[in-house]
Amino acid sequence: MKLAALLLLPGLLRSTIAYTTLSDSSLHLLSTPGSDFDINNGKLLAPILRPRVPGTPGSEAVLFHFVDFFAAHLPAWKLTFQNSTSTTPTSGGAQVPFRNLIATRDPPWSSGGGDVGRLALVAHYDSKIEPAGFIGATDSAAPCAMLLHVARSIDAALTAKWAAMETSSQQAAEKWTEDLEDNNQGVQILLLDGEEAFKVWTHTDSLYGARALAEEWDNTYHPALSTYRTSLASIDLFLLLDLLGAAEPSVPSYFKTTHWAYRLMSSVESRLRKAHGIMKTTPRHPFLTEGDKNEMSRWVGGYIEDDHVPFMARGVDVLHLITSPFPHVWHTMMDDGEHLDLNTVSDWAMIVLGFVAEWMDLEGFLGADGEVAGRARKGVRDEL
Ligand SMILES: *[C@@H]1O[C@H](CO)[C@@H](O)[C@H](O)[C@H]1NC(C)=O
Ligand SMILES: [Zn+2]
Numbered sequence: 226m227k228l229a230a231l232l233l234l235p236g237l238l239r240s241t242i243a244y245t246t247l248s249d250s251s252l253h254l255l256s257t258p259g260s261d262f263d264i265n266n267g268k269l270l271a272p273i274l275r276p277r278v279p280g281t282p283g284s285e286a287v288l289f290h291f292v293d294f295f296a297a298h299l300p301a302w303k304l305t306f307q308n309s310t311s312t313t314p315t316s317g318g319a320q321v322p323f324r325n326l327i328a329t330r331d332p333p334w335s336s337g338g339g340d341v342g343r344l345a346l347v348a349h350y351d352s353k354i355e356p357a358g359f360i361g362a363t364d365s366a367a368p369c370a371m372l373l374h375v376a377r378s379i380d381a382a383l384t385a386k387w388a389a390m391e392t393s394s395q396q397a398a399e400k401w402t403e404d405l406e407d408n409n410q411g412v413q414i415l416l417l418d419g420e421e422a423f424k425v426w427t428h429t430d431s432l433y434g435a436r437a438l439a440e441e442w443d444n445t446y447h448p449a450l451s452t453y454r455t456s457l458a459s460i461d462l463f464l465l466l467d468l469l470g471a472a473e474p475s476v477p478s479y480f481k482t483t484h485w486a487y488r489l490m491s492s493v494e495s496r497l498r499k500a501h502g503i504m505k506t507t508p509r510h511p512f513l514t515e516g517d518k519n520e521m522s523r524w525v526g527g528y529i530e531d532d533h534v535p536f537m538a539r540g541v542d543v544l545h546l547i548t549s550p551f552p553h554v555w556h557t558m559m560d561d562g563e564h565l566d567l568n569t570v571s572d573w574a575m576i577v578l579g580f581v582a583e584w585m586d587l588e589g590f591l592g593a594d595g596e597v598a599g600r601a602r603k604g605v606r607d608e609l
């Protein structure tokens with residue numbers, strides 16, 4: 226199913242995103258995180274479960290865990306840093322460094338500049354300075370690990386899909402060149418620093434990394450006549466994960482403007498729950514609690530301040546995956562690996578993965594052998 230009608234909805238005005246629902250067999254081809262989310266020796270999550278206050282060795286070690294992960298397993302993703310410094314209420318006048326890591330994968334034919342729109346997947350990797358030794362497993366070590374899992378789980382399918390599109394475009398120049406242009410969609414993982422306040426949350430003591438990045442990208446202009454004017458404008462959707470990993474979560478839909486995207490993800494969740502053997506929890510209600518909400522329903526005013534704020538203030542569309550209420554371990558020493566519900570962490574990873582795979586139009590390209598799947602799909606398309 227192609228949701229072309231989406232183009233008429235507010236919030237998705239500028240691009241021709243082809244959002245394709247995954248078939249049941251494709252849902253089963255999505256890889257599960259398995260033991261890589263083990264809190265003691267799992268490849269993805271364990272290295273993040275340590276204090277990582279900005280400017281400390283723990284922060285550096287976690288940052289290099291991310292860099293190593295992409296370098297070792299996902300060499301096609303382009304890594305960039307966006308660094309800034311700021312004093313904080315506890316730094317005694319000293320400049321604290323904040324380092325955002327951006328991992329980007331664009332179609333091979335794109336210039337990587339103003340011609341590609343991107344789905345941005347976002348979480349903060351810093352941890353709160355107090356209480357001393359605070360781990361922040363839900364806040365946001367687990368969401369970071371989920372994003373690493375998503376990146377590695379779509380990588381081969383992206384390669385296969387883009388290769389198939391290029392091949393087809395060579396065969397039937399006109400139609401497929403158009404198709405290439407219409408599908409100039411990339412994906413980007415933003416691992417942000419300095420989300421937490423050092424003392425008390427204020428507009429200046431919080432969101433250090435996000436504020437620096439939003440400002441820089443708002444002022445990074447693409448060449449004249451580009452489809453997207455700035456790096457900030459290239460973000461089709463800013464999908465922010467935070468405070469995920471405690472059992473029985475509830476995530477409402479916060480913004481009318483992106484409720485369409487929330488509903489797409491809610492549909493992914495319900496299909497994953499119906500598919501046998503993918504999801505590990507049987508919660509009392511879906512994690513995404515407001516899939517049925519509509520214009521006429523009650524919309525809570527205001528929202529939770531988080532890394533999306535400086536982006537939303539500049540007009541970026543935001544889908545905020547944060548639990549309400551917050552996990553009961555929030556900002557306490559109990560927010561550690563042992564208090565995570567790993568089945569819930571795994572299920573969140575699958576929900577986000579399913580949504581991203583649909584957004585990136587990967588139907589027909591998932592599976593161990595992406596190339597074969599891709600050829601099968603191309604065959605189908607050639608018959609149309
Ligand atoms: C940003 O910080 C990272 C990590 O410390 C460092 O490797 C990188 O060289 C810095 N980049 C710039 C442009 O200063
Ligand atoms: Zn926090």
